[in-house]
Amino acid sequence: MRSKTRRPAYYTSQIRRKLRDYDTRLEFDMRQESIKHNSHTSPFVSRFNSSRGYFAYNKFFGIGLYEMGLGNDIAQVLANIPRERGKPLEILEDGPGTGRFLGELKTVLTREKVNCAITAVDAHFAKELTEHKTSGVINRLVTKPAELFTPRKKYGAIFSLMGSVHYTTNALRKSQLLKLAYSLKKGGIMLVGFNFVQEKSSSAYFLMNIMGGFSENPNEERVMPIRVEMDGIKRVFQKKGFAAHFCPYPFKGDDLPNWMLILKRER
Numbered sequence: 001m002r003s004k005t006r007r008p009a010y011y012t013s014q015i016r017r018k019l020r021d022y023d024t025r026l027e028f029d030m031r032q033e034s035i036k037h038n039s040h041t042s043p044f045v046s047r048f049n050s051s052r053g054y055f056a057y058n059k060f061f062g063i064g065l066y067e068m069g070l071g072n073d074i075a076q077v078l079a080n081i082p083r084e085r086g087k088p089l090e091i092l093e094d095g096p097g098t099g100r101f102l103g104e105l106k107t108v109l110t111r112e113k114v115n116c117a118i119t120a121v122d123a124h125f126a127k128e129l130t131e132h133k134t135s136g137v138i139n140r141l142v143t144k145p146a147e148l149f150t151p152r153k154k155y156g157a158i159f160s161l162m163g164s165v166h167y168t169t170n171a172l173r174k175s176q177l178l179k180l181a182y183s184l185k186k187g188g189i190m191l192v193g194f195n196f197v198q199e200k201s202s203s204a205y206f207l208m209n210i211m212g213g214f215s216e217n218p219n220e221e222r223v224m225p226i227r228v229e230m231d232g233i234k235r236v237f238q239k240k241g242f243a244a245h246f247c248p249y250p251f252k253g254d255d256l257p258n259w260m261l262i263l264k265r266e267r
């Protein structure tokens, strides 16, 4: 996880370069195809929940936010992010699915008198997300794989709950994570939720869980305990001016992933 501080565009070009490798491209395309066929809105055909609302996001991220000493309510945390006078709080969601969370977040923030501008990036769900754009929830909609999206502005808050950071291939995950992290404004917060399994298995592969570790090129022979690896990543982020907190989601059976990473850009 060692890397220099770079601009987001650097990471998109790094990702494009990596995609010239045949195996990486093949896996990337296969994953996109699989997401397309499994992200339907009907619970009968979907393997992935693509329509979580504010309650579920808050239940999940509230745990990490609380452990970081930031409170346990997303809207309250966002209301405290510094913004320039007269400017909206810029929010980015990576992989919003149907956009249900964004619609509910906008309602809650409006009630709290927090003016926000929302960018949504998703490779799928163009129909549902376009409806949210038409209704004024989403200000900018990007419908392509988030790996190929270059943020052109800085965001006060970035959400990625089972988004591209989770679903991308190992080879691209580090670049994708850093690209989003370096798109944060000073004082901004990024909330990432992902499903991690220590052991490799065919069912974990089928469900596109993160297996083995965060490494771009996991060594099949050596599986570093996840907490050791996360501690290392956390220290690198701290050196780069971020407060970082990894924590497991402790509850089972409510269809939320098992780990989160919360980053706060401090400088």
Ligand SMILES: C[S@@+](CC[C@H](N)C(=O)[O-])C[C@H]1O[C@@H](n2cnc3c(N)ncnc32)[C@H](O)[C@@H]1O
Residues within 6 Å of the ligand: 035, 039, 048, 049, 050, 051, 052, 053, 094, 095, 096, 097, 098, 121, 122, 123, 124, 125, 144, 145, 146, 147, 160, 161, 162, 163, 164, 167, 168
């Ligand atoms: C399981 S759904 C989660 C949706 C929403 N965040 C939630 O928790 O309800 C995964 C979402 O991520 C999107 N997605 C997955 N990989 C992506 C990628 N590489 N680029 C952009 N979107 C991606 C899918 O299209 C889908 O909308």
